[in-house]
Amino acid sequence: MSESSSGSVLLVDGMALLFRGYYATSYRGYIMRTSAGVPTNAVYGFVKYLWDAIETFKPSHVVCCWDMGKATFRTEKYLSYKANRSEAPEELIPQFELVKEVTASFNIPNVGLVGYEADDCIGTLASVYSPFTKVQVLTGDHDMLQLVNENTEVIIMKKGQSNYMVYTLDTLYTEKSLTPQQIIDLKGLTGDTADNYPGVKGIGEKTAVKLLLEYESIEGILENLESLPKGVRAKLEAELDMLHLCRDLARIRLDVPIACALEECLWMMERDKVVSKFEELEFKGLMKLLE
Structure with missing residues (x-):
């Protein structure tokens, strides 16, 4: 699909990147921390994945969506929904808020609503934006393939850095024979x-x-x-x-009562703001990304 003149919006599944960042760096048993002892490995990984996607797909606008706790309308309908998930690792818990501070330092809006999943927020925003501009959803979750349409692509993160499968209506049909x-x-x-x-x-x-x-x-x-x-x-x-x-x-909901106007999510990083956040978190290895 050719780039529309108005650019494109990248809708980021924040939890997918954060969990991936956590497990990619913690499996050897070492958890990165600041000198004050605050665990930061998941946030560090999140930033690497986010930055790589922005460099690869060059969106004009970026929004990050989050789950807001376990209880949603789905758990009300079906008590066992996601009940098999173990509790988040202890070192990950403080990083849930920290990652939103980092996202905000990039001037990327954080969107989420209690009672809904990040998927529903992404689906809703995609349905709002896609009539006007190209939308790309960044996730690891194949459930999101239901959001693909003429103007919405779903980018599935595969194993390893910079390894993406981009689903359009054509690639979805070619690979899965399904709409x-x-x-x-x-x-x-x-x-x-x-x-x-x-x-x-x-x-x-x-x-x-x-x-x-x-x-x-x-x-x-x-x-x-x-x-x-x-x-x-x-x-x-x-x-x-x-x-x-x-x-x-x-079924991902497309009618969550949230709003984020396109002008609010224009990708415009203020380097100083990000640098000061990176310094606070002692992300020396990430400073070179900003050069």
Whole structure:
């Protein structure tokens, strides 16, 4: 997709970068800290990933979205949602606020709303911005592929620095044979072990994709139950409520009551502001990024 004259907005999944930064640097058991003992390894990694993406994709605008605690409308609908996640490591907890201070030092707005996930904030902002400008979503989360449209790309961070898979409508279809809408239906059918919801027991990805290719949507599949193999039909009939619930959990909301005007997220770094934050956190190794 060619760059539109008005530039592009990079919507950053802050948690994805922060957790990645934490685990990329802590697996050897060493946690970087300031001389006052404040752990900073996740924030350090976050900055490296963020900077690399900005250098690679050269957005004109940047926004960072965050989860605001575990309880969301999804946990209200389904108590076990994400209940399999272990508590955040102790050294990561103080870095949740610290990373937002660092983001703010770059003049990047931090957006999040209690009761919703970062995904929902990203989805909402993407739907607001995409009619006017190109949107790129930076994440590690394949659930976000449902947001792809003519003017929205999803950039999946892969292992290692500067390793990205950029999904457009074409690449999504080439790789997965599915439309963005079908990504939601796929999750309804198969569930999501990472988010701890089951989908339809006994229906794996292969069967689900085959059904969606043939019948297009969950509605299409259910209208054609008679034509399905007996086993598949029995599994679906036994789990209809769960199927609809799981699809609802998978669907990223596009109507979160948040706002961030484009002019508020213009990418304009004030070097002195960032330098003073880096000095406070003793990020000597990152100073060279700013030169």
